[in-house]
Amino acid sequence: MMTGVERVVQKVSSTRSFARVAPHFVPAIDRAVHRLTRGRVLLSASLLPGAVLVSTGAKSGLTRRTPLACIPADPADSAWLLVGSNFGRPGHPAWTANLLAHPDVEINWRGRDIPVRARLLSGAEREGAWATALAFWPPYARYQERVEREIRLFRLDRR
Known part of the structure; x- marks a missing residue:
């Protein structure tokens, strides 16, 4: 059952204003707190399960750390x-x-570093996973309505 706080967060996160502002501060705060707590705390994970994706930059080849909502x-x-x-x-x-160019990555999940392989989903497999994603976080439907591109959906499997 959804709490009042979750309803408010979902409503706010579905807005265009949030989409304009959030990318500039949410990941930066998450990265800083995650680094300062040596991987024990990811602030956004208090609302959604989260992981830090450790990947290789597609163009730069540099290591990238990206805090993301992550659906088990x-x-x-x-x-x-x-x-x-x-x-x-x-x-x-x-x-x-980055995942398309270098699919062998790592995630920090619940304080553990886990090597995984990313796979872009398509067809019926993507449809099933998209239904799972919408059940997990309904604002994804609003995000898809606002954009012309098909939102990329990846499955990460342990290596």
Whole structure:
């Protein structure tokens, strides 16, 4: 059952204003707190399950640390879904290009570093995962309505 706070957060996060402002401060705050607590705390995870994606930049080749909402795809913590919503903004988030170029990555999940392989979902598999994502966080539907691109959806499996 959804709490009043969750309803408010979902409503606010579905707005265009949030989409304009959030990308500039939410990831930066999450990265700073995660680093300062040596991976024990991810602030956004108090609202949604979260992980820090450690990937290689598609163009730069540099290590990138990106805090993201992360949907557990199975109860054994061996697979996760990542939604490239970019807060409902027009372009794909950079981390999705990183996964396409370098699919062997790592996530920090609940304070543990886990090597995973990312796979872009398509077809029926994507449809099923999208339904899971919408059940998990309904604002994803609003994000998709606002953009012409198909939001990228990745499955991460343990390596």
